[in-house]
Amino acid sequence: MQGSKLYVGNLSYSVSIDELKGLYSPLREVRDAERAVLEDTNRAQ
Numbered sequence: 001m002q003g004s005k006l007y008v009g010n011l012s013y014s015v016s017i018d019e020l021k022g023l024y025s026p027l028r029e030v031r032d033a034e035r036a037v038l039e040d041t042n043r044a045q
Contacts, residue, residue, distance in 0.1 A: 003031060011035075 006024070020033045 008020070011020075017033045017035065021030045024030050
């Protein structure tokens with residue numbers, strides 16, 4: 001089965017990757033999670 005990507009917006013800057021995985025893992029297997037990061041500030045978008 002090929003994986004799908006889910007894009008989630010309006011998250012707090014303090015949300016960690018582990019928290020994201022924990023939120024969605026009861027719904028479906030989470031293989032990987034990423035946050036978009038601004039290059040100039042190195043902060044999550």
